[in-house]
Amino acid sequence: MKAAARAAAAQRRADAHAAAPADAAAHLQSVLADFAGQTISGYVPIRTEIDLMPALLAAHGAGSTICLPVIDAPATPLRFRAWQPGGALAAGALNTQEPAEGAFVRPDVVVLPLLAFATDGRRLGYGGGFYDRTLHALRAAGPVIAIGFAYDAQLDEDLPIDPNDQPLDLIVTETRIIDLRG
Numbered sequence: 001m002k003a004a005a006r007a008a009a010a011q012r013r014a015d016a017h018a019a020a021p022a023d024a025a026a027h028l029q030s031v032l033a034d035f036a037g038q039t040i041s042g043y044v045p046i047r048t049e050i051d052l053m054p055a056l057l058a059a060h061g062a063g064s065t066i067c068l069p070v071i072d073a074p075a076t077p078l079r080f081r082a083w084q085p086g087g088a089l090a091a092g093a094l095n096t097q098e099p100a101e102g103a104f105v106r107p108d109v110v111v112l113p114l115l116a117f118a119t120d121g122r123r124l125g126y127g128g129g130f131y132d133r134t135l136h137a138l139r140a141a142g143p144v145i146a147i148g149f150a151y152d153a154q155l156d157e158d159l160p161i162d163p164n165d166q167p168l169d170l171i172v173t174e175t176r177i178i179d180l181r182g
């Protein structure tokens with residue numbers, strides 16, 4: 001069930017990525033402007049993940065602290081290292097790029113990639129459970145806003161539900177903002 005949903009979503013994401021508009025991160029940039037001065041986690045895009053860097057650089061320019069996820073070990077929460085645009089990156093455990101140095105920080109806002117989302121805030125990742133574990137741990141310690149950033153084509157209202165799934169607070173695509181905060 002999840003494997004089939006992942007494969008189908010990956011194909012739709014790849015097609016959307018190939019046709020992505022130059023301003024795909026514009027709505028994300030406007031959402032992140034509401035968190036100026038706070039600590040915001042991004043990601044370094046891999047494969048056909050939608051590119052958030054223009055929005056992340058704008059947030060940095062607006063005074064936010066930017067951080068990026070670092071893998072500690074399988075089945076453990078991600079940690080986050082502060083990062084300056086242009087700062088050194090090194091290959092992480094799963095071929096992601098991550099800061100090799102920098103202070104560990106707690107993000108107020110986590111922008112995360114995904115394979116598929118539903119408009120009620122469910123999401124499907126790569127199956128590592130990294131972001132589910134990470135959001136669970138962050139939310140146990142205090143408030144955190146989880147923003148899923150994706151192409152419209154990654155919508156799948158029939159996503160399978162997992163008891164460990166951590167819901168998204170906002171979903172942002174190249175065309176719209178879905179705000180699920182009460």
Ligand SMILES: Nc1nc2c(c(=O)[nH]1)N(C=O)[C@@H](CNc1ccc(C(=O)N[C@@H](CCC(=O)O)C(=O)O)cc1)CN2
Binds near residue numbers: 069071094113128
């Ligand atoms: N850009 C980006 N960075 C990220 C994530 C992400 O999804 N995207 N993560 C989100 O958790 C964390 C890293 N987790 C990852 C989990 C799986 C795979 C991955 O490539 N999985 C492959 C199989 C990998 C393999 O066999 O070696 C796959 O799903 O096909 C990559 C990163 C933190 N950094």
Ligand SMILES: Nc1ncnc2c1ncn2[C@@H]1O[C@H](COP(=O)(O)OP(=O)(O)OP(=O)(O)O)[C@@H](O)[C@H]1O
Binds near residue numbers: 129
């Ligand atoms: N907080 C948690 N505690 C224990 N196990 C968890 C937790 N969150 C997720 N898992 C487990 O991790 C595995 C992968 O979860 P799942 O398939 O939901 O990952 P995903 O959402 O696709 O990936 P990611 O969160 O990395 O994007 C599952 O076996 C799931 O039960």
